[in-house]
Every structure is written in structure tokens, then in C-alpha cells.
Amino acid sequence: MTNLEQLLQQHFGYSTFRSGQKEVIEAIIENHDVIALLPTGMGKSLCYQLPGYILNKPILIISPLLSLMQDQVEQLKRFGEKRVVALNSFLQMSEKRNVLQHLQQYRFIFTSPEMLMNPQVQGALREMQLGLIVVDEAHCISQWGFDFRPDYLKITDWLDNTKRPPILALSATATEQVVKDMKNYLHMNEPFEYIHSVDRLNLHYDVVQLENAAEKAPWIVDHVLTTCGPGIIYTQSRKKTGIYAEQLLANGIRAAAYHAGMEAEDRQFIQQQFLAGQLEWICATNAFGMGVHKDNVRQIIHDHIPSTVANYMQEVGRAGRDGQDALSILLYVPNDEDMTKFIVTEDLPQQRHVEQYAAYMQQGENPAIMLDQHQISETGFRVLSYWMQSLTPEEVQQKLTAIRFSKVHQVDEMKELVTAEKCIREQLLHYFGQSLGEKPAHCCHYCGIEFGAILKWRKNLEVQENIASWEDRLTALLPNL
Amino acid sequence: MYIQQILLQIFHKFGGERSVSAGFHLLKGKRSGQTIQDVGNFNLHSFFGLTPKLTKEKYMEHADQLIELGYATYRDEQYFILTNTGLEVLEKSKSMHFNGWYYRGNEHIFFKRLSLVVQSLSYSVQETKSFAPIQKDEDIQLWVKNFLVKNNYKSDTFYQAIRVEISDSLNRLDIEDSSLNLLLYRLSGFNTPGWTWQQLAREQNSSLLDVQLAYIEALHMWLDALYEEPKRYLSQLAEGVRIEQLLTESSQKTANLFQQGFTLEQIATMRRLKESTIEDHFVEMAMTMPQFPLGQFVASQDVEVIVHAVKQENSKKLKVLREAVPELSYFQIRLILAAKGEM
Ligand SMILES: Nc1ncnc2c1ncn2[C@@H]1O[C@H](COP(=O)(O)OP(=O)(O)OP(=O)(O)O)[C@@H](O)[C@H]1O
Ligand SMILES: [Mg+2]
Ligand SMILES: [Zn+2]
Numbered sequence: 001m002t003n004l005e006q007l008l009q010q011h012f013g014y015s016t017f018r019s020g021q022k023e024v025i026e027a028i029i030e031n032h033d034v035i036a037l038l039p040t041g042m043g044k045s046l047c048y049q050l051p052g053y054i055l056n057k058p059i060l061i062i063s064p065l066l067s068l069m070q071d072q073v074e075q076l077k078r079f080g081e082k083r084v085v086a087l088n089s090f091l092q093m094s095e096k097r098n099v100l101q102h103l104q105q106y107r108f109i110f111t112s113p114e115m116l117m118n119p120q121v122q123g124a125l126r127e128m129q130l131g132l133i134v135v136d137e138a139h140c141i142s143q144w145g146f147d148f149r150p151d152y153l154k155i156t157d158w159l160d161n162t163k164r165p166p167i168l169a170l171s172a173t174a175t176e177q178v179v180k181d182m183k184n185y186l187h188m189n190e191p192f193e194y195i196h197s198v199d200r201l202n203l204h205y206d207v208v209q210l211e212n213a214a215e216k217a218p219w220i221v222d223h224v225l226t227t228c229g230p231g232i233i234y235t236q237s238r239k240k241t242g243i244y245a246e247q248l249l250a251n252g253i254r255a256a257a258y259h260a261g262m263e264a265e266d267r268q269f270i271q272q273q274f275l276a277g278q279l280e281w282i283c284a285t286n287a288f289g290m291g292v293h294k295d296n297v298r299q300i301i302h303d304h305i306p307s308t309v310a311n312y313m314q315e316v317g318r319a320g321r322d323g324q325d326a327l328s329i330l331l332y333v334p335n336d337e338d339m340t341k342f343i344v345t346e347d348l349p350q351q352r353h354v355e356q357y358a359a360y361m362q363q364g365e366n367p368a369i370m371l372d373q374h375q376i377s378e379t380g381f382r383v384l385s386y387w388m389q390s391l392t393p394e395e396v397q398q399k400l401t402a403i404r405f406s407k408v409h410q411v412d413e414m415k416e417l418v419t420a421e422k423c424i425r426e427q428l429l430h431y432f433g434q435s436l437g438e439k440p441a442h443c444c445h446y447c448g449i450e451f452g453a454i455l456k457w458r459k460n461l462e463v464q465e466n467i468a469s470w471e472d473r474l475t476a477l478l479p480n481l
Numbered sequence: 482m483y484i485q486q487i488l489l490q491i492f493h494k495f496g497g498e499r500s501v502s503a504g505f506h507l508l509k510g511k512r513s514g515q516t517i518q519d520v521g522n523f524n525l526h527s528f529f530g531l532t533p534k535l536t537k538e539k540y541m542e543h544a545d546q547l548i549e550l551g552y553a554t555y556r557d558e559q560y561f562i563l564t565n566t567g568l569e570v571l572e573k574s575k576s577m578h579f580n581g582w583y584y585r586g587n588e589h590i591f592f593k594r595l596s597l598v599v600q601s602l603s604y605s606v607q608e609t610k611s612f613a614p615i616q617k618d619e620d621i622q623l624w625v626k627n628f629l630v631k632n633n634y635k636s637d638t639f640y641q642a643i644r645v646e647i648s649d650s651l652n653r654l655d656i657e658d659s660s661l662n663l664l665l666y667r668l669s670g671f672n673t674p675g676w677t678w679q680q681l682a683r684e685q686n687s688s689l690l691d692v693q694l695a696y697i698e699a700l701h702m703w704l705d706a707l708y709e710e711p712k713r714y715l716s717q718l719a720e721g722v723r724i725e726q727l728l729t730e731s732s733q734k735t736a737n738l739f740q741q742g743f744t745l746e747q748i749a750t751m752r753r754l755k756e757s758t759i760e761d762h763f764v765e766m767a768m769t770m771p772q773f774p775l776g777q778f779v780a781s782q783d784v785e786v787i788v789h790a791v792k793q794e795n796s797k798k799l800k801v802l803r804e805a806v807p808e809l810s811y812f813q814i815r816l817i818l819a820a821k822g823e824m
Contacts, residue, residue: 070617078611095619242679249683256677265667265675268615272674467684470661471648477603477670478644481637 004050011053012079018043020194024168025050028132033167033191035138035182039200040172040317041293045072048134048168049079052107057131057165061110062155064140069110072136076108083107087115100124113151122158130165135186138169139310142181150386156186167191172317173198173310176433198313198432202320204454205424205444206329216303216331221247223301223329224255228456229280231299232288234306234315236343244283244303252461254280260287278465289315295322298455302330305340308410309417309431325454330418337415344407347377349384349400357384358393423447483694484543485552487528487579489563489571492553494523497562498798505540508532510585512729514761518815521768522797524822526582531697532690533586539690578656580701587722588700593618594718596668596675597625602640603670615669628717643714650706650715659685660699663692727769728762735762736770760812768819775820779813787817 004022008014024036024047038044052059063069069086076084083106085099103109103124115121133156135141141152156167169182169191183191210216220233233244241257248255256279258270273279275294282288286306297319306312312330320326353376360367367385370376376384387396417427424444426436442449468476491504499519506516510530520529544561547553552567563571597616604612614622632639651661662681669675676684682692707716708723728736738748745763749756767773775784783806790805791797802814 071613074611074613080611256680262677264617265615266677266679268613269669269675269677272669276672276674278674467662467666470651470658470665473662473665473668473673474644474648476673477599477665477668478640478647479606480644481606481641 007050007053008046011050012046014046018046020196021046021050024192024194025054027192027194028166028168029054031166033188035169035179035188035191035193035195037171037174037179037193037195037198039196039198040314041321042172042196044136044170044172045075047170048132049076049108051132052081055131057129058104058106059108059132059134060125060130061108061134061136062113062116063110063136064112064149064152065137066112068136069112073108073110081107085109087111087121096120104128113149113155116155116158117151126158126160132165132168133159134168134170135182136170138182138186139171139174139178141185142174142178150382153185159187161187173313173432175310175431178310195434197429197434197437199425199429199434199437200317200320201438201440202323202325203316204325204327204440204442204449205316205428206327206449206451207418207424207445208329208331210331210333213333213336216333217244217247219331220244220301220303221251224248224253224281225251226458227299227451228458229299230274230277230294230297231281231301232297232315232318233281233283233301233303234286234288235283236285236304236339238285240303241283241285245281248281248283252464254278254462254464256282258282258284258288260285280462286311286315289318292318293321294318296324297321298324298326300326300328302328305330305332305337305411305414305418307340307344307407307414309414309428312414312417313428327451327454332418337411340411340414341408344411345404347379348404348407349376349380351397351400353380353384354388354393354396354400357388361388421446483577483691483698484688485547486571486574486577487531487694488543488547489552489567489574490577491525491528492547492561493563493568493571494525495519495561496523496795496797497556497560498796499523500559501541501544501561502537502559504544505535505537508535508540510581514765517729517765517768518819520582521764521819521822527577527579529581530585531579531581531694535690543690577698578702578705579698580705582727583723584701584704585724587724588697588704590621591704591719591722592664592667592700593621594625594628595715597621598628598643598718599668600670601625601629602634602643603673605635606640607671609671612671615675632714639714646713646715650703650710654699654702654706656699656702660695663696664699664703667696728765732762732765735759736766739763739766760815763812764815764819767816768822773820775816778816779809783809783813784817784821787814788821791818 004025005016008017019042020036020038021043024034027034028047028051036044036047048059048061061072063072066088069088073084073086085106085108087096087099087109088111100120101124111121135155140149167186167188169186169188171178174182179193182188208219210219224231235241235244238259238261241259245255245257256270256273258267270279270282271292274282274292300316300319302312302315306315316328319328353370356370356375357367360369367388368381371378371381384396387399391399413431417424417431420427423436423439423446425439425447429436439447442453487508488504491507495503503516503519506513507519507525507528508531510533520526547561547567548555551564552570553561553563556562593616597614600612600615616622616625634640651664654661666676666681678689678692682689685692687695704719704722707719710716726733734752735748738751743751745759746756749759752759763778767775786806787802787809790802794801794805796802797818799811799814803809803811806814
């Protein structure tokens with residue numbers, strides 16, 4: 001066998017594997033199913049990228065987000081790989097037919113769960129020989145599959161289980177329950193499990209209790225003015241991203257808002273400015289995260305209770321990818337969890353929706369009328385029709401009650417993490433079924449934390465960049481030869 | 482205040498004869514017979530389809546603001562007329578150079594191509610081969626790839642030529658620097674990210690909508706100039722962006738038959754459409770085709786009569802004009818109004 005290190009150097013220019021990568025790749029080559037849990041930013045992608053140069057058959061990667069897919073495709077192209085394609089709804093009809101006919105020629109094929117439900121796509125995939133099937137961000141099977149994107153539960157249904165290639169499930173944040181779901185729904189066969197500690201020793205977790213919500217914004221402005229970034233402020237509403245950004249800007253901080261309602265180009269500009277160091281703070285909804293690779297993020301601030309501990313981990317995991325110390329601060333005002341509970345259950349179908357749906361079916365009418373008449377959200381309808389296809393209305397009611405209960409419970413777990421008089425690191429590890437090894441100094445707000453030991457104090461405000469003349473700007477873009 | 486000035490201009494030209502929402506359809510670029518006729522009758526080509534994404538609520542907010550500022554007043558609840566203050570403001574404001582009728586949102590195609598070309602060159606001159614393309618639209622990507630390959634983009638000659646062409650053609654525009662800044666700051670390249678609309682609005686102490694309108698005006702002016710100049714690289718980027726086919730599809734069919742010598746009645750029979758529909762097509766033709774043979778439908782002295790009546794009655798309302806000139810049909814009056822545009 002060719003030396004794996006040689007291949008790593010040859011195709012990616014790295015001299016050593018990071019922990020877990022080699023073990024996972026070896027198991028894949030030996031034809032095992034694999035579950036790999038590696039912390040955010042550890043290099044999960046490499047676990048399927050390298051096998052692409054060993055297996056000699058195309059690798060299928062199922063990815064939850066379009067932007068993420070795009071990101072991975074571009075990354076591979078940067079490494080000089082040409083045989084990579086993304087099967088998504090943007091592909092034109094004629095183009096799609098062409099791509100599907102020549103699928104076997106690609107080394108990496110990216111797609112989404114929704115796309116996999118397309119009979120044409122399934123047909124093409126069934127007729128070819130794949131080397132490996134990868135489910136990226138595989139925790140989505142549990143986190144979203146039940147009530148958000150039912151298609152996630154069906155991603156391997158089209159496979160012939162007797163002669164399929166190995167399956168690799170990748171995630172940064174999976175509890176034992178989630179790992180169980182992965183095995184089940186992906187029909188995995190005694191998978192090799194590589195589970196890295198979710199603990200990131202360079203992350204320090206603080207909680208700041210405030211009396212009322214109105215104190216949050218002034219606290220943030222004051223904190224940002226006295227400490228150094230770069231950092232991300234996570235908030236729940238699009239409107240608030242703008243409010244925070246404006247307040248920081250007014251105080252001379254280079255900040256910007258980011259949310260999914262902005263134009264795609266504007267969102268890219270913000271990401272690039274942040275990467276280039278032209279912005280110090282991003283005020284964002286949870287749309288900012290996956291696929292953002294900035295190594296030196298020093299602070300994450302939450303002004304709310306995230307919807308699950310796993311989401312909190314994902315968002316906090318944006319910080320300190322360079323291995324240097326980083327600080328996470330969560331601002332808590334009693335009963336903050338109520339708002340989060342409202343948001344996570346808002347889109348779930350109600351009892352009356354189930355009844356309506358059943359009534360339409362009985363009358364032989366298309367229940368999608370409910371959508372046309374704006375009686376239910378699109379997400380809600382998708383969930384409802386998924387369950388209504390296999391269960392009786394009574395069972396669906398029970399299911400929905402269970403989902404509602406579980407979502408509320410997950411928020412409570414997050415609240416517990418914040419309010420319990422216990423070490424946060426220990427609780428996080430416990431949540432993911434792991435136990436604490438060593439504890440760093442300034443571990444968390446319970447163990448004691450001192451900002452000065454982790455962060456640099458701000459000495460002066462960096463000068464805001466002024467707009468240059470258009471001629472100078474042109475020269476910056478296209479320098480004179 | 483672009484949006485304010487645009488609204489003042491629109492309502493001024495409407496002269497209280499079209500409803501407030503007619504202005505909304507105009508700015509959205511609605512392709513209905515009524516809106517197209519408004520464009521012709523009130524000579525509002527430049528504003529057609531400037532803001533396809535504008536919501537009715539936002540539009541009404543801006544319209545109501547004219548009332549609050551005392552620039553306009555309501556007449557009969559749905560018509561706006563300018564007050565003297567409004568007229569003064571309009572007179573003092575600088576002239577605008579939109580050309581919505583000919584671009585209809587296609588100016589964005591031009592800019593997307595340009596932005597990907599500039600990004601590609603910006604990276605390639607730094608010897609950085611791979612980058613994440615700022616434009617995700619695969620049609621644009623394909624177009625730009627062909628353009629670059631065709632023009633041998635790695636050559637210094639091409640690089641220099643397009644640099645100079647951008648700079649020269651922008652320099653020749655009679656436009657404020659702040660507008661050119663908008664164009665340049667929506668481009669991005671190696672270590673030079675673009676700025677968001679929000680950031681630009683803040684920098685220029687303006688609103689989101691106003692900086693976007695200023696940007697569109699700059700694009701229209703640039704494109705107009707490129708179509709005048711001898712063809713070089715930038716005019717290749719502008720290829721197919723200007724709408725040459727100004728008639729709606731159905732009207733175009735009628736126009737073709739008319740050119741083959743068929744009469745209005747014959748065309749109606751052949752196309753199995755009502756005569757009134759074909760009449761609408763003819764009005765559209767009269768409005769958009771400079772060579773439309775108006776003389777086949779009305780005598781030249783009748784045209785004078787209508788022009789006179791419009792002045793006399795100070796109205797373009799069909800009913801008013803018909804009463805003033807009872808010997809002409811509604812169809813004839815509409816043709817004259819359409820062919821004459823602003824009087
Ligand atoms: N062996 C290695 N040596 C050096 N750098 C590596 C190695 N493996 C991966 N990287 C780099 O680490 C960075 C993060 O990798 P990747 O995007 O795969 O992380 P991830 O674990 O998928 O993170 P996320 O949870 O955010 O998706 C990339 O820039 C990648 O090139
Ligand atoms: Mg990843
Ligand atoms: Zn602790």
C-alpha cells in the first residue's frame with residue numbers, strides 16, 4: 001500500500017495527520033463503516049478527501065447546506081482537483097442530464113438529502129459503483145430529521161444493502177443518542193467509531209447574569225470597548241444583529257451585521273472582510289457559522305440561550321481554531337429560555353393542522369391547500385406530510401407532542417448548563433457522554449475566570465477604513481503592471 | 482434623496498391623472514398594457530422597472546412622506562398632485578439619468594460579469610490561481626470563462642487594456658464621484674473585499690434604497706456610453722444587456738403581421754383575438770416604434786387638434802379629450818397620445 005503520509009503531502013501539502021484522521025482513513029480502506037466525531041475545525045473533510053485518491057471509485061458526499069457544499073467544492077478545486085461536482089437544484093435540466101450520464105467519471109460528488117429523493121438521481125447512483133458514501137454534519141439526522149428535514153431519514157433508502165460501499169458519518173457534536181440514530185437511520189453495519197474528546201482546552205466558558213434584558217446591549221458595548229476581538233456576537237433576530245452592529249459602529253468599532261436575509265453577495269463581503277481582518281466583530285444570527293474558517297476568533301458572545309447544547313458547542317467552536325485561548329460569554333437574564341422555547345416550537349404543526357390535513361385527505365383533496373392559504377408554515381407542512389404518510393392522525397399527534405416535549409427539554413438542558421452551580425466544561429462533556437480529563441486554568445465561570453488571563457485589553461480603537469477614491473480602489477483591485 | 486426625487490418626477494408627469502399605485506407598478510416594471518401605456522403617455526421610460534423588489538408598503542411609506550413634507554397633496558384620495566413647494570424642490574434638484582426602459586434589470590447582468598472578470602484578473606495578477614468566485618450563478622460563470630479564454634486573459638496587453646478602458650470610460654461620464662465609488666466598492670478582488678449596501682449607505686450618509694438607486698443610475702449611464710463608443714472589451718460585457726425587443730411578445734406578433742400588410746381586422750381574425758386587444762398592440766407599437774405610420778390611422782391635422790386639446794384642457798384623460806374632439810375615436814386618440822409621448 002502506498003504510504004498514507006506521502007499521499008497527504010502529495011495531494012494536500014500537509015506533512016502530518018491530525019489526531020483521528022489516519023485511524024478513520026485506514027478503517028475506510030479496510031471497508032468498514034465509520035462514525036467519526038472530531039471537534040469543529042479538526043479536519044473532518046480530509047477523512048473523505050484523501051480516500052478519493054485511494055479508492056478509485058467516486059465518493060458521494062451528502063451535505064446539509066448548499067453553502068457548505070459550495071465551500072467544500074471550492075476547497076477541493078483549490079487543491080487542484082477538477083473531477084468534482086455538486087448535484088443541486090441549481091443545475092440546469094440539460095446540464096443535469098449530462099452530469100448524471102457521466103457521474104462515474106467524477107472523483108467527488110456532492111449532493112443534498114432533498115436531491116437524493118429525485119428518482120433520476122437515485123437511478124444514476126444505483127447504476128454506478130461508489131467507493132464511499134459520506135454523511136457530513138451527520139448529527140442533522142437527529143437534530144433536524146424528525147421535524148425539520150424528513151428527507152434526512154431516507155438518505156440511504158435507495159441503497160442495496162448487500163453490496164454497498166462503506167458509509168462514513170461525520171460530526172463535531174453528537175450525543176450518545178445521536179450516535180444511536182446515525183447507526184439506525186443510516187443502516188450502519190457495526191461501524192468503527194472514532195470519538196475524539198469534544199473538549200477544547202483553549203476555550204473558556206463564562207456566564208454573565210444580568211437583571212434585565214435592557215442591560216445586555218450596554219454590557220456588550222462596554223465589554224467590546226475594553227477587550228480585543230476578533231469576535232462574534234450571536235443573537236436570535238435579524239433585527240437585533242443590525243441594532244448591535246450600529247451601536248458598535250457608533251462607538252468606533254469595526255462591526256457588521258450578518259443574517260440569512262441579506263443578499264448573497266453582501267454576506268460574502270462580510271465573511272471576506274472578517275477573514276481579512278477588516279472587521280473585528282460580526283453580529284449574527286446562527287446563519288453565520290458552518291463553513292466559516294477564521295482561525296483567530298478570540299471571543300464568542302451569546303445574548304440568549306441557544307436551542308440545544310450541541311448548537312451552543314457548534315457556535316462556540318468557531319473560536320480558537322488556531323489553538324490559542326479564546327473566551328465564550330453567555331449573557332443570561334432570568335426566563336431567557338422562554339423566548340428560545342417559543343422560537344423552537346413556533347413552526348411545529350398544531351393539533352388543528354393535523355385535523356385539517358386528515359379532513360382534506362378524507363375528502364380526496366390535496367392537503368397542500370393549507371400552504372396556499374397560509375394556514376401553516378412550509379417547514380410545518382413538510383413535517384406534517386412526512387408523518388401523515390406513515391402514521392394515523394392520532395399517532396401523528398402523539399409524535400408531535402413528543403417532538404415538542406423534546407425540543408423544550410433541550411432548551412432546558414441548555415439553561416441548566418448555564419444556571420447550575422457546576423463546572424461548565426464538566427457538564428458539556430457529560431452531555432456528550434464523555435468525562436473530564438484535565439481542567440485548564442480559568443476554566444469557566446464556576447471554576448473562576450479572569451478575562452485578563454485569556455484576552456488582551458484594548459489599548460486603542462483601530463481606525464475605521466475610509467472610502468478611497470474610485471481610482472485608488474481600481475488600482476487596489478487591478479494594480480498597474 | 483433619489484427616491485423622493487423620482488416620486489416627485491413621476492407624480493408631476495402624471496399630473497394627477499393616474500393613481501398613486503400606478504407609480505408603484507411603473508417602478509416595479511409591471512408588464513401590463515396599462516403600465517406600458519402610462520410609460521408612453523407620460524413619457525416615463527427612464528423609471529420603468531428600476532426597483533423590481535420594492536414592496537408596496539415601502540413604496541407607500543415614501544409616497545406618504547411627500548405629503549408629510551408638504552410636497553404633494555391628495556386629490557380624491559388616490560391621486561397625488563404636487564404643491565408649489567414640491568414643484569420648487571423638483572425644479573432645484575439635479576437631473577437624473579436613468580434608462581429603465583432599455584435595461585429592465587439587465588444592468589445587473591453586466592455588473593455580475595464585470596465583477597467576476599475583475600475578480601479573476603485581480604487574483605491572476607497576484608499569481609493566485611484559485612479563489613471562490615463571488616458570482617455563484619453558473620450562467621455568469623460560464624459566460625465569463627468563455628470571455629476570458631477568448632481574450633487570452635493571461636496576457637499583459639489584455640489586462641492593461643481592460644484596466645485602462647474601465648478607468649477611461651468612467652472618467653468620461655458626467656457623474657459624481659460618490660456614484661463611481663459605489664460601482665468600484667461593489668467589486669471585489671485579491672485582499673480587497675467589496676462593501677455591503679449597508680456599509681455604503683452608512684459611509685455616504687444615505688439610505689439603502691438611495692445608494693442602490695444611485696448605483697443603478699451610474700450603471701445606466703455607463704452602459705449608455707458603452708453602446709455609443711466603438712466596441713471594445715467592456716462593450717462585450719454589455720452584450721445582450723440592452724433590450725432591443727421592446728414590444729411584448731404578443732404585440733410583436735401583431736407587428737410582424739402588420740408589416741406583412743395585413744389590416745387590424747384581418748390580424749384579429751387570424752390571431753383569434755378581440756379587435757380591442759389588437760388595438761392595444763397598435764398603441765404599444767405607436768409608442769415604441771419611431772417609424773410607426775401614424776398617418777395611416779389619423780390625418781395630420783387631427784394630431785394637431787389633439788395636441789391643442791391636451792394643452793387647452795390640461796389633461797390626457799381620454800374621456801376629457803373625446804368630449805373636446807368628438808369626431809375622433811378613442812383608439813385614434815390613444816394612438817396619437819402614444820406616438821407623441823410628452824407634449
Ligand atoms: N492534517 C492536516 N494538517 C494541516 N491542516 C489540516 C489537516 N487536515 C485538515 N486541515 C485543515 O484544517 C482546516 C479545517 O478543516 P475542515 O474544514 O475539514 O474541518 P471540520 O472538522 O470539517 O470543521 P467543521 O466542524 O467546521 O466542519 C482546513 O483548513 C483544512 O485544510
Ligand atoms: Mg466540516
Ligand atoms: Zn470549569
